[in-house]
Amino acid sequence: MSVESTEGSRERQTSMEQAASRSGEDRRYDLLALAACLCIGTLALGLGASREVGNWGVETDFFGRDVVQAGLVLAGEPYTNQHYPPGYAYLLALLSRFTSDMFAAGKILSGLSAGLIGFVSYRLLSVLWGRRQALAATILTLLALLPHAFVASADMVANLALVVPMWLLLRREATVAVCAQAGVAAGAAYLLRYNALFVLAGIPVALLFLGEAGDSWRTRLVKMAVFLGAALLVMAPWLLVNWHRNGSPFASDLHQQVAAHFYHPQGDAFVWAVADMGQRFASPWEVLLHDPWQIAKTFLKDVLYGKAYRLSWYVLGFPAALFAGAGLLLYLQQMTAKRAAFLILCAAGYLLHGLAGFAVRFYFFLFPLLFVLVVLPLFHFERMPIPGQVVRREWAIGWWVFSLVALAVAYSSYVSARWFLEAEPTHLLDAAAAIKSRAAAGDRIMAVEPHLAHLTGLNVTSGAVADSLDQYLATVAVEGIRFLVYSKHEEDYWPGMRVLSEPDRLPQAYRVIYEHGPSRTIVYEIEGAGPRH
Numbered sequence: 001m002s003v004e005s006t007e008g009s010r011e012r013q014t015s016m017e018q019a020a021s022r023s024g025e026d027r028r029y030d031l032l033a034l035a036a037c038l039c040i041g042t043l044a045l046g047l048g049a050s051r052e053v054g055n056w057g058v059e060t061d062f063f064g065r066d067v068v069q070a071g072l073v074l075a076g077e078p079y080t081n082q083h084y085p086p087g088y089a090y091l092l093a094l095l096s097r098f099t100s101d102m103f104a105a106g107k108i109l110s111g112l113s114a115g116l117i118g119f120v121s122y123r124l125l126s127v128l129w130g131r132r133q134a135l136a137a138t139i140l141t142l143l144a145l146l147p148h149a150f151v152a153s154a155d156m157v158a159n160l161a162l163v164v165p166m167w168l169l170l171r172r173e174a175t176v177a178v179c180a181q182a183g184v185a186a187g188a189a190y191l192l193r194y195n196a197l198f199v200l201a202g203i204p205v206a207l208l209f210l211g212e213a214g215d216s217w218r219t220r221l222v223k224m225a226v227f228l229g230a231a232l233l234v235m236a237p238w239l240l241v242n243w244h245r246n247g248s249p250f251a252s253d254l255h256q257q258v259a260a261h262f263y264h265p266q267g268d269a270f271v272w273a274v275a276d277m278g279q280r281f282a283s284p285w286e287v288l289l290h291d292p293w294q295i296a297k298t299f300l301k302d303v304l305y306g307k308a309y310r311l312s313w314y315v316l317g318f319p320a321a322l323f324a325g326a327g328l329l330l331y332l333q334q335m336t337a338k339r340a341a342f343l344i345l346c347a348a349g350y351l352l353h354g355l356a357g358f359a360v361r362f363y364f365f366l367f368p369l370l371f372v373l374v375v376l377p378l379f380h381f382e383r384m385p386i387p388g389q390v391v392r393r394e395w396a397i398g399w400w401v402f403s404l405v406a407l408a409v410a411y412s413s414y415v416s417a418r419w420f421l422e423a424e425p426t427h428l429l430d431a432a433a434a435i436k437s438r439a440a441a442g443d444r445i446m447a448v449e450p451h452l453a454h455l456t457g458l459n460v461t462s463g464a465v466a467d468s469l470d471q472y473l474a475t476v477a478v479e480g481i482r483f484l485v486y487s488k489h490e491e492d493y494w495p496g497m498r499v500l501s502e503p504d505r506l507p508q509a510y511r512v513i514y515e516h517g518p519s520r521t522i523v524y525e526i527e528g529a530g531p532r533h
Contacts, residue, residue, distance in 0.1 A: 029131035033122040033138050040142040041115025044149035047417070048107030054152060054451055055424045056489060058361060062152045063450040066092055067102045082246065082253045085238055087191035088154040103454065106152030113156040114149035117163060118142040121368040124167040128339050133375050136402050140371040143409045144315060147416035148361060154192065159364035161189035165199050166345050170338050174210040179223045183230025190235050194252060195352060195362075202348035203227055206341035255284040258355045262287070262295050268357045272464060272494065303354040310358050311370065317412045320374045320405050327373030330380055342369070378402050425451070425489075427516045431523050432456050434514040435483055438525055446476065447485035448494050452523075458483070467496035469505065481526060484510065488520035500524075 054063060069081050069089035074096070079086040095105040118138050125134035149156060165185035172178060182203060189196035204224040239249035259277035260268035268274055281287045288295065312321040331339065346369045353362050379398040432455035435445070445458045453460035461479050463486075466472045476484060486500040499505070503512050503522065514523040 026131055029126075029135045033131075033135050034119070036135075036139050036142055037115045037118040037122070040118060040146055040149065041111055044111035044114050044146060045108065047421070048111055048150035048152075049104075051107065051150065051421070051424060053424050053426055053428050053455070054103055055420060056449065058151060058153045058155065060449055060451075062106055062154075063103075063454045066106065066154060067450075067454060070096065070102055078245065082251060083257075084154070084193060085191050087188070088157060088193075091157065103152050107150055110151055110153060110156040111149055113160040114142070114145045117145060117156070117160050117364065117367075120160070120163050120167050124163070124170060124342070125368055125372055127171050128336075128342060129372060129376070133372060133379060136375040136378070137368060137372040139406060140320070140374065140409050141367040143406065143413050144367055144371070145364065146413045147420060148364070150417075151420075153361070155361040155364065158189070158193040158195075159361075161185070161192045162196060162199060162349065162365040163368070165189060165203065166342060169203060169206065169210070170342060174207060174223060176223060176226050179207070179227040180230045183227040184234055186227070187231035187234025190231070191238055194254060195349070198348040198352040199345065200228070200231055202345040205348075206344050209337045209340050209344075253278060255281060255287045258284070259287040259290075261355065261357050262298050263291070270493070299354050302358075303351060307350070307354065307358050310360075311363060311366070314360055315363070315367065316370055316374060317408060319408060320371070323375075323377050323405070324370065324373045326377040327375070330376045331373060374405065375402065378405070425519065425521075427519060427521065428452055428455060431485075431514045431516070431521065434523060435525075438513065439482065443482040444480060445483040445485065446479070446481045448490035448497065449485075449487075452483075452485055463490065463497060464494040469499040471496075472500065473507070476526060483513075484524040484526060486522045486524075 065081055065083070066089060069079055069086070070092040072079060073086070073089050073093040079089060081089075091109060092102055092105055095109060096102045099105045099108065118141060121141050122134050122138040125137050128134075129137075145156070165182045168185050169178060169182040186196060186199045186203065189199055204227060207220055207223050207227065242251050243249040245251075256274045256278040257268045259281045260266075260274045264273045264277055266273045277287075281290070312324065316324060331343070346366055349365055350363075356362070378401050428451055432452055435452065435456045435458070439456060439458060443458050444461055445453050445456065446461045446463050447453065448463040450460050452458075461475075461481060463484075465475055472484075475481070484500065486497055488501075491497040491501065500522070501520070503510070503524070506524065509527045510524045511527060512522055513525045515521065
């Protein structure tokens, strides 16, 4: 046997051993990522299962909007909300068939979606940066999502739907079939939240970067058309229904929130502020043309500073945020077509959300990008020389520094989750028991927050309807209200409720049946009131 053939055989053997080693390492990363997703998903489901009431804030929207719309779906009645499309209501209605109630269904959807966001993020980042960076970024993403993963809300489901079309587009070469798959996913995302518009607009732009070097403009345009056609096919049923019921395929009241963000002194955090803008502006064009300079000034301030600052410190936190700047420079330095496409899509989503006020839940789809910016410098500069050695040796410190960052993110998530759980108004369970012991079929309850209506099964009339005691008394009489709820929390939300805070000022027919001192919650039963026929 010749020397050349022996050396060639050794090289092939070495190459095979290296390939096997890489394959084994890849499998370990895959299994660790899967374990992390299952762990966070299971933990979220467990924490959610322990919750009986629902908190203020986003779960107010869940009970007041999503549960109501899902109930209409189950009753075979038309979907009526114009703020969001009907996709989540249908998912909630479907899952509620297999759970104890819609609150349980909402928590399950959020927990499952959080784990799936982690899985999809890992697969996506593996394509862009390799499995090691993907695993680290996915772990941080999952830890940051945990405080939101046991909350009954459409946010986690909708953000999962935003990440999926990005992954489908970037996981392999952008063939016509891949574009069709991404289009179907983007269309489904639109049926969950209208903010999927940035995916529908961003992917055609990204396709300019993803074609083969020799692709003609015609080929690229065909791929764009296939993507948009597939998305339109999925969206078409809702567009037609919306057109028939509301006069336009794109009818929505989201322009009211945009107007409140740019023009109202209180911003868009309060429903009454948004409703006030709805009285002033009838269309998006009226909002944009009313004061373009104010919009431009506020928008630039938000996207260049305000929202970037909040994402850095409310999502990444210390010390993770310290690494993100270096990570962005490395990202730009090591740019590829797929990395550019991902950055374009994330930037489009970030800019679109500049049209509304800041809330972390709007930006879950950005977490994979934000945390990959954190981990890139950790592994790029990970080897540190050991001083005083005759023969040069190094410490690989990337995973050690990552562990410290992950510990800080985990602690921040623990604090947020604990605060959320402790803030839950569990006293409403006692209030609900007091109401149910006196309620009859068809009784109505008036409250600003919809939680007691859900817990008691009564129909609710919003308490955000009056500014004086006389107005409340008249509304209660006209609506046939049997139970009236006051709390300091609801007064903060709707100041007009202050007139209900002193039982002695109300007529004798308003009898206090429940009172909770720490939260200043009062439930009145109106004697002689009953169901209206």
